[in-house]
Amino acid sequence: MKRNVLEIAIIIRDWSLILDYWPQLNISETLFPPHLKHFTVELNEDLELLVYLIDTLSKKEYNLADRIIPFIPFSLLFISQLDAIHESLWQTYHQRYQTPLFFLAQDDPELKDKIVMREDLASKLSNVMFFNPEDSLTLSWGLISKQCLENLQYENTQPQQMEEETQKESSETDSSD
Amino acid sequence: MITVAVLAKEKAHFDLLITQYNRLPVHFRWFESGEHFLEHKNFDEWQVVWVIGKSFKWVEETLALLNERQIEIPIVCSTPEPKQDQRQLFWQLKVREIIPWPVHRQELEFLIKSYNEIFAPTDEQEKYAFQGSLEFINGVDLLRTFTKATSTGVLYLHWSERKGRIEFKNGQIVNAVYHQMDPLTAVLIMASWEHGFAFFKEDQFVSKRMIMLTNEQIFKECSDYKKETQRLLSTITNPNTLYYPHPELNYEEFGPNERKILREMRKGKSITMLAESYEGDINFILKKLKNWADQQFILPEEQYLQIKEQIEEQENASGIKRLMQKLFGKKEIENISEEPERESEDKVASSVLEYRFARKDILQEIQNRLEDMF
Numbered sequence: 275m276k277r278n279v280l281e282i283a284i285i286i287r288d289w290s291l292i293l294d295y296w297p298q299l300n301i302s303e304t305l306f307p308p309h310l311k312h313f314t315v316e317l318n319e320d321l322e323l324l325v326y327l328i329d330t331l332s333k334k335e336y337n338l339a340d341r342i343i344p345f346i347p348f349s350l351l352f353i354s355q356l357d358a359i360h361e362s363l364w365q366t367y368h369q370r371y372q373t374p375l376f377f378l379a380q381d382d383p384e385l386k387d388k389i390v391m392r393e394d395l396a397s398k399l400s401n402v403m404f405f406n407p408e409d410s411l412t413l414s415w416g417l418i419s420k421q422c423l424e425n426l427q428y429e430n431t432q433p434q435q436m437e438e439e440t441q442k443e444s445s446e447t448d449s450s451d
Numbered sequence: 452m453i454t455v456a457v458l459a460k461e462k463a464h465f466d467l468l469i470t471q472y473n474r475l476p477v478h479f480r481w482f483e484s485g486e487h488f489l490e491h492k493n494f495d496e497w498q499v500v501w502v503i504g505k506s507f508k509w510v511e512e513t514l515a516l517l518n519e520r521q522i523e524i525p526i527v528c529s530t531p532e533p534k535q536d537q538r539q540l541f542w543q544l545k546v547r548e549i550i551p552w553p554v555h556r557q558e559l560e561f562l563i564k565s566y567n568e569i570f571a572p573t574d575e576q577e578k579y580a581f582q583g584s585l586e587f588i589n590g591v592d593l594l595r596t597f598t599k600a601t602s603t604g605v606l607y608l609h610w611s612e613r614k615g616r617i618e619f620k621n622g623q624i625v626n627a628v629y630h631q632m633d634p635l636t637a638v639l640i641m642a643s644w645e646h647g648f649a650f651f652k653e654d655q656f657v658s659k660r661m662i663m664l665t666n667e668q669i670f671k672e673c674s675d676y677k678k679e680t681q682r683l684l685s686t687i688t689n690p691n692t693l694y695y696p697h698p699e700l701n702y703e704e705f706g707p708n709e710r711k712i713l714r715e716m717r718k719g720k721s722i723t724m725l726a727e728s729y730e731g732d733i734n735f736i737l738k739k740l741k742n743w744a745d746q747q748f749i750l751p752e753e754q755y756l757q758i759k760e761q762i763e764e765q766e767n768a769s770g771i772k773r774l775m776q777k778l779f780g781k782k783e784i785e786n787i788s789e790e791p792e793r794e795s796e797d798k799v800a801s802s803v804l805e806y807r808f809a810r811k812d813i814l815q816e817i818q819n820r821l822e823d824m825f
Binding site for chain 2: 318321344345369413416417423426
């Protein structure tokens with residue numbers, strides 16, 4: 275059977291934060307350029323997840339992201355605490371890339387409340403992928419990927435549906451005339 | 452040792468003798484006029500009387516006065532370029548020798564050396580009570596040693612062509628002679644020397660007190676002078692890089708001394724080199740150089756080469772090209788100013804990186820598998 279690899283990137287302030295949630299991760303640096311930190315999660319015998327860690331504190335790594343982000347289906351912005359830095363990171367990301375971006379955060383009611391309270395982020399709540407650190411590595415990363423892909427599908431299909439609907443409406447009006 | 456009474460209206464003439472010819476076993480003593488000289492009745496101590504004056508009339512009057520008293524000491528007289536009738540008059544006034552006052556220091560040296568029977572040099576070692584190099588001792592410390600010893604005499608300081616002397620009376624600095632400087636400035640300059648050598652001659656015949664400051668006040672002035680030199684050097688950016696005069700500098704706007712310095716700079720000289728080679732007041736020349744650098748009369752090497760290249764380019768361009776440059780120069784400038792704006796717009800447009808992931812079929816497959824799994 276064909277083995278599929280899903281390549282994604284996590285934009286994170288200090289890469290070692292991720293070890294607070296998944297200490298068992300085997301993080302290494304890619305052998306070939308652009309020499310980024312990465313880890314893999316085997317979801318299934320024929321499905322693997324390859325996650326690049328892009329540390330915003332390391333200017334060198336942040337610049338190397340240009341060679342990865344345009345060629346992957348989506349990226350994740352890791353949120354441990356909600357502050358102005360995330361907002362500016364989110365903005366700079368969209369100024370630089372067209373690749374879709376989701377938020378990744380721990381399933382924490384306080385954090386959820388904070389997001390809802392923030393007017394600018396409340397509309398993006400659907401784009402926040404919550405994970406439970408108590409879940410197994412495979413389960414949590416499998417669910418994150420699944421959620422992201424569903425959202426991605428939704429984003430892709432939504433404009434098409436809208437176009438179709440408008441076309442339908444216009445044809446109806448034409449026939450009535 | 453012979454002693455010579457120098458009757459000179461201008462003290463500069465006497466200073467020239469004592470600074471340039473202090474190696475000779477001759478003691479020169481200055482008298483401002485014939486009357487002053489005649490006040491000292493003990494004429495036996497003088498071997499020669501030397502009357503020096505720019506004005507022919509003053510020399511004539513002085514010689515007449517000496518004649519009246521019928522002094523038997525041989526008299527030598529000097530004026531610049533004495534004419535035939537003037538010479539005859541001097542001979543009539545019983546002058547032993549007429550030495551036309553030289554224009555140059557070198558001429559004077561040659562002249563004095565030619566009077567071998569009077570000014571024959573003796574062994575140097577015997578003459579000095581103290582001798583040493585200025586490289587190992589600070590000028591001020593050297594002066595302090597003589598003030599503590601309450602010595603009377605003359606400290607000679609030589610640094611290649613620079614020659615000066617500082618006179619002590621019972622340990623007090625009373626006078627200093629260096630070029631045409633006033634006595635205090637002469638002390639300040641000589642005390643700042645870090646090269647050359649010094650030697651001390653004990654001598655009872657020293658000038659009357661010309662510096663009215665106490666020794667401690669003089670030393671304070673010396674340290675202030677050095678501090679000012681350091682401060683001025685620190686205000687000049689890159690004092691060790693080579694500086695050149697501006698290629699389009701109008702030398703006629705400068706005085707002869709300034710022109711000399713600027714001409715020396717044509718081959719490139721650093722500020723520190725210039726300050727070291729300057730024989731006069733070092734702080735004065737540093738202020739001047741700083742001012743020149745600020746006004747771009749002198750330029751650091753890199754800037755100088757750029758300007759020189761531009762000028763050469765303009766000179767080599769044909770007449771038509773120069774005319775075209777004049778006519779269209781403005782338009783070119785306008786075009787240049789527009790270009791960067793366009794570039795920056797392009798940059799903004801190109802800074803957004805396109806989404807290049809195209810394998811949507813694979814994503815679909817992965818999604819299906821994930822749905823099966825979870």
